[in-house]
Amino acid sequence: MARKKYVVCGVSTRANGMFIKPMLETFQTHCEVVGLLDADPGRFANCFRKFPPLNGLPVYMPDQFEQMIRETKPDVVIVAGADHTHADYIVQALEHNLDVISEKPMVTTGADCKRVLDAQNNSSGTLYVAFNYRYAPVHTRIKELILEGRIGRVTSVDLNWYLDTYHGASYFKRWNRKRSHSGGLSVHKSTHHIDLVNWWIDQKPVEAFAYGALNYFGSEGELNPAKEDGRYCGTCRVKQDCSYFMRWSTRSKETAPEDDHLTGIEVKPSAYTGYRADSCIFDSEIDIEDTYSAVVKYDKGAMMTYSVNFSLPYEGYRLAINGTKGRIETKEVLSKRISQHVTDQTIDYFPLFGGKETIHVVPRAGGHGGGDPLLLEDLFLGADPRRAYSILAGAEAGARSVLTGEAIWKSVESNQPIRIHDLLISAKANRV
Template sequence: MARKRYVICGVSTRANGMFIKPMLETFGQHCEIVGLLDADPGRFANCFKKFPSLAGTPVYAPDQFERMIQETKPDAVIVAGVDYTHAEYIVKGLEHGLDVISEKPMVTSGADCKRVLDAQERSSGKLYVAFNYRYSPIHTRIKELILEGRVGRITSVDLNWYLDTYHGASYFKRWNRRRGSSGGLSVHKSTHHFDLVQWWIGQKPVEAFAYGALNYFGPEGELNPAKEDGRYCGTCKVKPSCAYYMRWSTRSKEIVPEDDHVTNIDVKSGGFTGYRADACIFDAEIDIEDTYAAVVKYEQGAMLSYSVNFSLPYEGYRLAINGTKGRIETMEVMSKRTSHAVPEQTIELFPLFGAKETIRVVPKPGGHGGGDPLLLEDLFLGPDPLRAYDIMAGAEAGALAVLTGEAVWKSVQSNKPIRLADLLEPAEAEERGKAHV
C-alpha cells in the first residue's frame, strides 16, 4: 500500500514533537513527509538537525504554498504553526481537495471559522482538529458513562482549570501573549476545555458571558521586579529578584522540570530568526488576560460554569457533571511540579438515589494523559474499529470551541453576553497586529 504524502505548514516545536517524530519513528510505513513550509529558515535547520533523515526535504516560504502543492503533490496538509496562520493553510488545503490536520485552536476568530466552515462544505477533503484531550483514558471513560445514561440528561457542568507558575507563565514569554497571534488564552488554551465539555455532553454552545483580567503578568504584575520592557530571561539583570524565574532556578543555573513540555528548542537567542521564547512575562506588549470566569449556555439547556487561572501553585482541574440521574466528579493534578503528594485520579459517580461508585481507569503512556498516541493512531491509521462512538473532531467542533473562546473575551470587553452565531456574521477583517515569530 502506498504511503500517504504529507506537507507540514509551520515547523514549530509542536510540529517536531507531536507530528514529525512519530511520523518518522512509529508511522513511517503509512506516511511520508514530502514538504515543509515556514517563515523562518532557522526552523528548517533546527528540524533537519533533529531529524537527519529529513535533510533534503523541499522547503517553502509562506507565499509558496501553491508551488509546494504543485511540486510535492501531497495527499494531506498538517497545520501546526502560529495560531493566526492556521486559517489560510486550512482553507487552501481544503480548496485543493486535500485532507487537513490542524493543531488546536483551529483558527483564532469567528470570521476565520466562517471561512473554514465554508471551505469544508465545498471540499472533497476532510479537516481534522487535533483535540488530544478527548483521547485521555479518563476523559473517554467520562464520555462512555454519559453515553450509558448513568447520569441522565446533562443539566450543568462545573470546570475549574489550573495552570502552575511554570506552565502558565510560559504563555507570556512566547508569541501567545499577543491576541493578534493567538486569539488570547480563552482561544489558544481554553478551546481544549470548551471542546471537551461540548463533546462530553453532546450539546452545542450558543451563548457565553464572562469576566476576565490580567492579574499576574504584564507591567502591573505585583511580582514584577522592575518596570522595564524588552527583557529576556537569558540576559535579564533583575531575574534573581523575579519570583517566577527563581521558583525553577538557582542563582547559577536555570532548572527545567523533568516533565516539562512547554520549553521551546533553543529558547535563547540564535535558535530562530528574530524570535525568542524567553521574553519577560512583565512586558507592556502583553494584551491578553490570565484569569477568566465564564458561564456558557448550550442548545439543549445545559450550562457550564468555567474558570481558568494561569498562575497557581499546582496544575490540574476539578470537574463535576450534573444530570437528572446523578453526578460525575473527578480531580486531576497533572504536573509533577508540585510540593505535595499527588493523589490517584479516579472518577466518582454519584447516583441521584444510591451509593457512590469509584471508578478507576487504566492509564496509558504518552503525553496529555495518554491521549497523544491514541489521537495519532486515529490520524495515521484510521479510526479505531473497536470504538463505539465518534471521537475525532472536525471543522464544526473546532469552530464551536473557537467561537466559545472568542465569545468569552468579547464578553469581558463588552460586559455583555455574546451569542456565538453572531460571531459568524460577515464583517470587515480586523487588523490583528500579527507578530513576526
C-alpha cells in the first residue's frame, strides 16, 4: 500500500490523540503528515512539543487552505477542530476531489449539511465521519444480531444515555457551551447516539419531537456557589464551595480521575492562545441544554424514545431494541470514575416466543469501548475485507445524525414536531 499524505485542519487535543499520534506510531508506514492548519499558533507549538518528529512541518492559517493544498499536495484532509469550523474545510477538500476524514459531528447545522452533501455529490473524493461508537464490540454484535434477523423487523428503540458529573460538566467548561460553536449537545454529543441507532436499524429518521432544559449548569444552576461570570476553575475563589469541582478534587490537591480519556482536556491556560478549557460551568453565556427527552420517527415504521442527561452520579446507557420476532437489551455502566465493580457487558436476547439468551461480548482494548483502534484501521488501512457489512460512515450518515440533533433542539425551542427533511429544504431555500 502506497504511503498517503495527510494534512490536519484543527490541531486540537482530539486531533493530536486520535489521529496524529497513531499516524506517527501505529500507521507510520502508511501515513505521512505533511501540513497543519489552525487559527492558533499556540496549537502548533503544543503539537510540536508532543511530537518532536513534526518540528519544521509547514503550518497554515484558516485563510491559507488553498495554499496548503497547493504546497503539500495531500491525499487526505483530516478535519478535527471545533465543530463549527468543519463545513468549510470539508467542502473545500471535496472540491479538490480529496478524501476527507471528519470528526463527529460532521457539521453543526442543516445548512452546512446541505453544503457538504452537495460537495460530496460533485466530488470524486470521499468523506468519512469518525463514528467510533459503531466499532465497539458490543455495538457491532448488536448490528449482527439484527442482520441475522433475530428480532425481525425493528419496531421501536429505547435509548437512555447518562453522563456523570465529570464528563457532563466538561462540555460546559469549553467551547461546546455555545450553540454557535457546537450546535448544542443534541448535535455535538447526541450524534454519536443517533448515528448508532440509525446504523443498527438501517432506517432513516424523518421527524423528531423533544423537550429539553438547562437544569444543572448556567447561572441559574442550583449548585452555583456565586452568581459571578468570568470565573475559571484554576483561579476561582469559590471553587471549594463548588460541588462539581470538589467531587474530583480535595482541598490540598486538584486531580482528575485516573486513566480517563478526558484528562487531556484539562490543558494549562498557557497551552493555547486566548482559550481556556476550565471556564466556569455556571457562566451566563451558556446557551445550550443539558437534558433532553425525544421521540424520533423513522421511514420504515420504527420509533425511538431517546433521553440524555449530562449530570448524573454515574456514566453509561440502557438500550432496548424491539422487533416483530424479539427484543435485545443491554446496559453499560462505566466504572473508571466511580468506585464500584462493573461486570463485562452482555446482551440479553428475548425471542418473542421462547427463553432468554445471554450473549457475552469479548471486550477489546482501546478508547470508546475498544472502537477507536478498529476505526483507525479502517480509515488508514482500508475497510476490513472480512467484515460482512458496511460500517464506515459517510456524508449521508453524518448529515442524518446532525439533522436529527438539530430537529431535537429546534423542537425544544418551538414546542412543535420537526420534519427532518424540512431542515434541508429550508437550508436550500436560504441559499437561493
